[in-house]
Amino acid sequence: MIQLTKEEQDILDGREGRLRQTALENIVRYAQVLGAEKLCKVTKATVFCGNHNYLNVCECGDFHDVFTRMNLARDERIVFDSVDKDCYVQSCVAASDQFDYEIFDQPKEEFDKNSYYLEESRKAGVTIAGSCSPYLMGWLPVRGEHFVTTESGVTIIGNSIWGACCNADGIEAAFWSAICGRTPYWGYHVKENRYGTHLIHVDAALDSPLEWEVLGKAMGKRLPLTGCTPVLTGNFEGVDFVKLKSFFTALAITTNCRMCHIVGITPEANTLEEAFMGHEVQEEFTLTEKDIRTAYEALCETEEGSVDLVSLGCPHYDIHQIKEVADYICGKKIHDGVRFMVWTVYPIKAMADLNGYTKIIEDAGGTIQTSTCPVTIGDCFLKHYKGQAYDSLKQSGSVRSDGCAERVYYTDKYRCMDAAVSGVWKEEYRWKK
């Protein structure tokens, strides 16, 4: 039985309109499945707007019809025209770049439909940001703040690094919460549930974001799929936010883990004892450089061949990462026939323009793109490139699942750029320690 406040009961009774009523009905239904006893207020949300590929199962062209059927799970037509007044709602990646479609071989009608979907969401009160990395625009929940997001990476970063509270909800539930300002008080929203379960000793020197990312994969393969909050110990000298976001994003897509303590680094793990909060260690193991090497071997194609697409920036790059690309590619030329793209969010692209990084990358033969990413655009774009290289485990893994490339290579951004310049994959581009 779920205890509702008077305000929540009024919403559920329809006193604040059908949209908020439906959103709260779904939240209550979701809370019942989980076994939650009450709801909590949500003050930050990222939502998945735009004409995404999975929505194509609805043949109807009306945004609100599609929205109701797919995001509200109802067969009536409910107009999405508002979000909760106390919730800061921002959009995640869309299905198209903010301005370009021809470069992605995307039909103009798809681009126009995406723009129409975004505009309807904007009118409802969603700020169009178009990024998997909302923190780049100041969307930063603080410790103890309840938030929802469609991004698995942001969920685990928010819980672990910021001490804010979020579960891995889903695209539909993020909309429900953004509209009615509530989520089930369950899981990581409850302080007492945020304790460590598994103790992992890291006996490896982690120098680069790629090494942290592959550690996330190696660790995810050893952990149970559900119900774990790992705690890491080791020498993490030189760790920074870029390394942590790479690690957490890889861990989140390999398991359904959405919180991870790192002793001495994350705010709820000043000590091992604080991280476990008096609970027993369910399992303990050590990960070494050998485990990281073994995990990497399964992530990168071994066959040599042409490289036709090189994509950097998943999660979306910050301005310093773009500077590093510009510094390295300056004076070099991307090989004829190779598409070289760097992905970020619109305000960071504006900073790259201001600082001359965009011009350096364009002079080399590449582009900076915004608001989406290769796998979100999908097959219409990717099917044209037989050999594809990524500096992201998440992008390369999704492309492999989609089967729209013959060869998918995964390495760090500098070796990716080497491949873009040479136009072929060489054994020396593989990551090695």
Next chain:
Amino acid sequence: MEKIVLQGRGVIPGIVEGEALVCADSITGWGGIDPKTGVIKDYENINKGKSIKDTILIMPGSKGSNGWSCYFGAARAAGSAPKGWAFSRIDSSAGVASAVMQIPTVVDFSKEDDPCVRVKTGDYVRLDGTKGTLEILKTSSQ
């Protein structure tokens, strides 16, 4: 055969029967299935190429992206949903997917009754979302 009834917590009511599809490593979110056909695309999945449509889908919980639920919701809209499903242990993404799908759902089994261990793909099973049971009516080896 000996009657095998696994007890969990029923969260979406309804009784359905069908062939079990057991994904003991779950299915990766965001692109793990083709929603139009229900076919599993996840490159690491043991059941890659099989369809979830009209099965009793059994998983330990969700895995991967927060986009996990929407691919199942899209499968529902396309008529490619499972008849019912069971999760060894409920988690938030599986909770959202269940709230969206509204198909008979049983969750939170004991370790001894873990359906990912006790049920095999191809077993004919009955799922009761009211009583919270998953019964093996015929094993795939029979």
